[in-house]
Amino acid sequence: xxxxxxxxxxxxxxxxxxxxxxxxxxxxxxxxxxxxxxxxxxxxxxxxxxxxxxxxxxxxxxxxxxxxxxxxxxxxxxxxxxxxxxxxxxxxxxxxxxxxxxxxxxxxxxxxxxxxxxxxxxxxxxxxxxxxxxxxxxxxxxxxxxxxxxxxxxxxxxxxxxxxxxxxxxxxxxxxxxxxxxxxxxxxxxxxxxxxxxxxxxxxxxxxxxxxxxxxxxxxxxxxxxxxxxxxxxxxxxxxxxxxxxxxxxxxxxxxxxxxxxxxxxxxxxxxxxxxxxxxxxxxxxxxxxxxxxxxxxxxxxxxxxxxxxxxxxxxxxxxxxxxxxxxxxxxxxxxxxxxxxxxxxxxxxxxxxxxxxxxxxxxxxxxxxxxxxxxxxxxxxxxxxxxxxxxxxxxxxxxxxxxxxxxxxxxxxxxxxxxxxxxxxxxxxxxxxxxxxxxxxxxxxxxxxxxxxxxxxxxxxxxxxxxxxxxxxxxxxxxxxxxxxxxxxxxxxxxxxxxxxxxxxxxxxxxxxxxxxxxxxxxxxxxxxxxxxxxxxxxxxxxxxxxxxxxxxxxxxxxxxxxxxxxxxxxxxxxxxxxxxxxxxxxxxxxxxxxxxxxxxxxxxxxxxxxxxxxxxxxxxxxxxxxxxxxxxxxxxxxxxxxxxxxx
Amino acid sequence: xxxxxxxxxxxxxxxxxxxxxxxxxxxxxxxxxxxxxxxxxxxxxxxxxxxxxxxxxxxxxxxxxxxxxxxxxxxxxxxxxxxxxxxxxxxxxxxxxxxxxxxxxxxxxxxx
Numbered sequence: 001x002x003x004x005x006x007x008x009x010x011x012x013x014x015x016x017x018x019x020x021x022x023x024x025x026x027x028x029x030x031x032x033x034x035x036x037x038x039x040x041x042x043x044x045x046x047x048x049x050x051x052x053x054x055x056x057x058x059x060x061x062x063x064x065x066x067x068x069x070x071x072x073x074x075x076x077x078x079x080x081x082x083x084x085x086x087x088x089x090x091x092x093x094x095x096x097x098x099x100x101x102x103x104x105x106x107x108x109x110x111x112x113x114x115x116x117x118x119x120x121x122x123x124x125x126x127x128x129x130x131x132x133x134x135x136x137x138x139x140x141x142x143x144x145x146x147x148x149x150x151x152x153x154x155x156x157x158x159x160x161x162x163x164x165x166x167x168x169x170x171x172x173x174x175x176x177x178x179x180x181x182x183x184x185x186x187x188x189x190x191x192x193x194x195x196x197x198x199x200x201x202x203x204x205x206x207x208x209x210x211x212x213x214x215x216x217x218x219x220x221x222x223x224x225x226x227x228x229x230x231x232x233x234x235x236x237x238x239x240x241x242x243x244x245x246x247x248x249x250x251x252x253x254x255x256x257x258x259x260x261x262x263x264x265x266x267x268x269x270x271x272x273x274x275x276x277x278x279x280x281x282x283x284x285x286x287x288x289x290x291x292x293x294x295x296x297x298x299x300x301x302x303x304x305x306x307x308x309x310x311x312x313x314x315x316x317x318x319x320x321x322x323x324x325x326x327x328x329x330x331x332x333x334x335x336x337x338x339x340x341x342x343x344x345x346x347x348x349x350x351x352x353x354x355x356x357x358x359x360x361x362x363x364x365x366x367x368x369x370x371x372x373x374x375x376x377x378x379x380x381x382x383x384x385x386x387x388x389x390x391x392x393x394x395x396x397x398x399x400x401x402x403x404x405x406x407x408x409x410x411x412x413x414x415x416x417x418x419x420x421x422x423x424x425x426x427x428x429x430x431x432x433x434x435x436x437x438x439x440x441x442x443x444x445x446x447x448x449x450x451x452x453x454x455x456x457x458x459x460x461x462x463x464x465x466x467x468x469x470x471x472x473x474x475x476x477x478x479x480x481x482x483x484x485x486x487x488x489x490x491x492x493x494x495x496x497x498x499x500x501x502x503x504x505x506x507x508x509x510x511x512x513x514x515x516x517x518x519x520x521x522x523x524x525x526x527x528x529x530x531x532x533x534x535x536x537x538x539x540x541x542x543x544x545x546x547x548x549x550x551x552x553x554x555x556x557x558x559x560x561x562x563x564x565x566x567x568x569x570x571x572x573x574x575x576x577x578x579x580x581x582x583x584x585x586x587x588x589x590x591x592x593x594x595x596x597x598x599x600x601x602x603x604x605x606x607x608x609x610x611x612x613x614x615x616x617x618x619x620x621x622x623x624x625x626x627x628x629x630x631x632x633x634x635x636x637x638x639x640x641x642x643x644x645x646x647x648x649x
Numbered sequence: 650x651x652x653x654x655x656x657x658x659x660x661x662x663x664x665x666x667x668x669x670x671x672x673x674x675x676x677x678x679x680x681x682x683x684x685x686x687x688x689x690x691x692x693x694x695x696x697x698x699x700x701x702x703x704x705x706x707x708x709x710x711x712x713x714x715x716x717x718x719x720x721x722x723x724x725x726x727x728x729x730x731x732x733x734x735x736x737x738x739x740x741x742x743x744x745x746x747x748x749x750x751x752x753x754x755x756x757x758x759x760x761x
Contacts, residue, residue, distance in 0.1 A: 625760025627692075627753040631684055 187240015242274025259362030296336020303329025436538030
């Protein structure tokens with residue numbers, strides 16, 4: 001395996017191949033977007049799915065034929081003075097795996113959407129946005145410099161806005177879309193400043209150059225401290241995209257969009273962008289231990305915080321949304337303790353089971369005629385057998401029950417954290433317990449017990465069509481066995497870590513210790529045992545409460561104890577932001593409107609009008625209409641002119 | 650040989666100043682008439698007086714300086730004046746039909 005980064009190596013295949021990978025979804029976006037109303041839903045769906053499938057096949061081809069890292073220069077893009085930004089792709093282990101993930105899971109989600117969006121009137125528009133989303137994400141991971149990454153970064157932001165607000169019939173949906181957009185903008189500002197600082201420091205934004213210089217500690221006049229600043233700014237960007245504290249509130253609201261969109265955002269695209277960014281810039285982060293500490297703490301806090309909120313949510317999609325926030329926290333926790341590979345491992349496994357869970361939830365919502373409240377569900381096991389089984393696998397995977405995928409990645413993260421700090425590990429394990437509890441709470445409330453919906457819904461209950469169940473089954477298989485790509489104790493080899501090793505070459509040279517230490521076998525077994533035990537306890541507790549005792553979550557207006565109420569209302573964070581940020585801004589703009597707009601600008605504009613009008617009124621008196629006056633004035637005028645001319649003589 | 654030498658002696662019988670004084674008087678009468686009369690036809694005639702005052706001056710100077718250009722101008726002015734009178738009288742006739750009067754003070758509908 002090639003160990004060194006070869007930015008100058010030439011691309012082994014024709015440029016067309018590289019253009020087509022993001023090009024195909026873009027084509028789908030154009031065709032579906034331009035022929036929006038003229039294509040039937042089925043054609044639009046097939047087109048959208050096939051273009052992403054095409055990208056997937058091309059990515060597989062690249063993956064299979066991959067030998068060494070290289071960049072593909074497509075064209076000179078920006079060339080101003082000393083600033084040179086070529087439009088080029090970075091093809092390496094990280095981008096290839098991301099390509100496979102985005103296009104692979106993306107294809108399944110597209111396929112699923114054909115069935116899910118079948119009744120919608122804007123299928124063409126939906127698929128065109130979905131394709132654009134995939135396109136942006138592909139640009140994000142393919143770019144060989146931070147600027148191209150930023151284009152993709154903004155692209156996914158835009159698409160999330162378009163898709164979250166897709167059903168723009170209610171103001172609340174549009175507000176959710178705006179919220180996602182604005183909160184991401186806050187993060188993007190940090191990211192952008194980070195890019196500027198990178199350029200200022202290294203005089204380049206090209207990955208190869210930046211990382212090489214950073215590795216050789218060429219920070220110009222700035223010193224190593226600037227690295228901390230850069231990484232902190234980049235992390236602010238990642239916090240926005242990957243929904244970390246305190247910029248996470250958009251993600252649960254993003255549930256306003258159609259369910260496949262949630263799956264796409266949560267599993268394969270947008271939220272993984274933050275992790276990808278940190279992994280991509282791992283050299284910089286390795287050089288900035290303070291930043292890593294911040295990343296770890298924020299990740300852990302987010303994981304715990306979101307998990308507690310997840311305990312009390314009743315909307316099936318909201319539970320999943322908070323679980324995503326929590327799992328993303330895990331991934332950042334792993335990054336913070338330099339478990340880079342395990343973080344990416346969790347990105348992959350999480351993509352499988354989170355896509356599965358969302359699509360499963362979509363299948364439930366589909367069967368329940370758009371009911372999302374778990375208090376109105378129950379007993380769906382028999383009506384939706386495939387959905388139930390696949391969801392069960394998803395829940396087992398996310399809870400960390402062996403041998404499902406989530407177990408391995410989560411366990412690897414926790415063992416890294418254990419090396420780093422026992423306290424953080426304990427909190428992580430507790431979070432894992434909460435995860436198991438609320439995920440099985442979801443499963444039990446939805447599929448077990450008595451049916452609690454209306455009679456009408458009961459008659460309507462049906463298993464979803466094949467286009468929806470097929471992706472569920474594929475994802476369930478992946479969630480079940482996906483963990484083995486990083487399960488050394490079963491297959492003797494950590495395939496993922498070996499494969500990704502070249503990405504971390506520089507980091508390893510800077511801090512070899514972080515990559516070599518492996519926990520002792522007995523410790524590892526003990527850690528595994530504890531996390532499995534904790535997960536099982538969580539599941540059993542959920543079983544006792546929601547199946548054996550058949551409890552139902554209280555209605556919205558029920559009396560709650562103070563801590564319960566706090567969690568139920570999501571710690572009043574939205575309200576806090578509302579009163580801290582939204583209200584003051586609104587008050588400021590109202591004030592500006594009243595005093596500046598109404599008090600200063602309007603009088604000026606109206607005053608000009610009034611003066612002109614008054615002048616006209618004055619002058620119109622001259623227009624008497626009487627011929628005599630005109631004649632006299634004319635003669636006087638002539639005399640005046642003559643008099644003046646005589647004066648000149 | 651100056652222009653004056655080819656002018657027939659008879660022309661000099663009346664000095665040029667006389668023509669100038671006469672034309673000025675005629676023009677002033679015309680201006681006064683235009684300014685003080687109300688009847689559109691009389692105003693019109695006064696305008697003719699002013700035009701003719703100018704014509705006389707042009708003719709006189711042309712004759713004294715033996716320059717035929719001035720007399721050519723006079724012909725043009727007469728032709729244009731004739732055309733103008735045709736149009737102007739047409740308008741005055743229409744005004745009379747509408748108002749049974751040609752008093753210009755009645756025509757103040759275009760006041761601001």
